[in-house]
Amino acid sequence: MLEDTIIAISTPAGYGGLGIVRLSGERALGIARKIFKPKKNRGRIPPRSLVLGEVYDREKDESIDEAYLVFFPKPRSYTCENAVEITCHGSPVILEEVVRLGIRAGARPAHPGEFTLRAYLRGRIDILQAEAVNDLITAASLEQAKISFGQLKGKLSRKIGELRRKIINVLSQVEAAIEFPEDGLPIGPEHIGQSLKEVIAAIGRLIESYEAGRTMTEGLSLAIVGKANVGKSTLFNALLDEERAIVSPYPGTTRDYLRERMTIKGSVFQLVDMAGLDKPSHPIEEEGIRRGLDLASRADGILLVLDSSRPETQADLRLIRNYRHKKTIFLFNKCDLTGKIDKEKCKALDRKKPWLDISALNGTNLGKLKEAIHRVFVPKAAAGEEVIFHQRQKFLLEKALIPLEQALKLMDQGYTEEMVAEEIRQALPAISSLTGEIRPDDVINSIFSRFCVGK
């Protein structure tokens, strides 16, 4: 496997100004020479320099495109192997032909993620860094991209390494007490308990950060809730900045629900518009309402819209009370019209949450609303703390946490050092699996199969 020289198009499918074909493996340069003719330097290809030339089909003795090539000799390349990048015009026809010529010259088509897999197998990066490569490529927001870039450079790996050292340190202290029982614990049990607690807290914080991570990758769902005709669809469109939902003066226009992505200050949201949550006037509307209620109950946050140009109804007040237990922003919409709603009466039902006057139609206070959305709904990843984006990482951290908590409990209850040590030891395989020191093949396969072919 590792002996093969692999080839793939590294730029996205479709037309582009430029496109890149990448080769990696022992014979990368030899193969590249067969399909690329440098213009100058009598055919010399110096390492790490741009070489202008033509992609060349030897059999037909014809050039198919102008291109430039860069050769990265091992081990200072992405994969730690000899690697070559050929940049030509971003034409799918040309790029596929370059790959075909490369295969004819002795390369093999790369599997998804195989370049990064090689970087991992050759020990240049660990699994956390490999995951970060793909996270960076598929990042949903700049905020996420920055965190992934940090992890690509090894920030999370160092953090996990530090945790691992701490666990081993505690373990060796407990083991010392087993070997030299007559001396008692060289370091007091309180001290060991304290170190254990610190490790447990650090792992706990990482596990919790998965929520923040998930909201960065998938986006928080925000349901726009309110009675019919209060302006939900108008607000939906205004926030998305496009006429996505149908708006009409007739109640019951939106019967199904709509879901669209939007970004505020780098955070991703899934905005949901739905049927008005009041008495249905039509059987289809009834189903729409049922779905709406269900969506709203599962949403990460609620934008509750009230029509301030009309007196509040029982249905309005019921909705306000209904979403008290959820993260909610209350909106008095249509503030461009004469206010008829009793704002104080509404606010009295929930004073802890933000209330905002807006006009979805004119755009009044939409900037303020966006700020409030970011402030109220986006979970704060503590500054400088790492964020994890993968369920795999969360599971392994949880797997490490359980025996550590158990160890602490046993210590508190006065069990023997042997039993405490045994528990602590059980946390180590999960920690090693995180960075890929221990690597079950199925896990590796599932990680790299998510990559695109050229990475």
Ligand SMILES: Nc1nc2c(ncn2[C@@H]2O[C@H](COP(=O)(O)OP(=O)(O)O)[C@@H](O)[C@H]2O)c(=O)[nH]1
């Ligand atoms: N004056 C005014 N009219 C609005 C505002 N927002 C919505 N409307 C109007 O209210 C009606 C119902 O709007 P729509 O968005 O379809 O409400 P939905 O049933 O809650 O989705 C439409 O005629 C809108 O133009 C607003 O802020 N000010």
Ligand SMILES: [Mg+2]
């Ligand atoms: Mg609507």
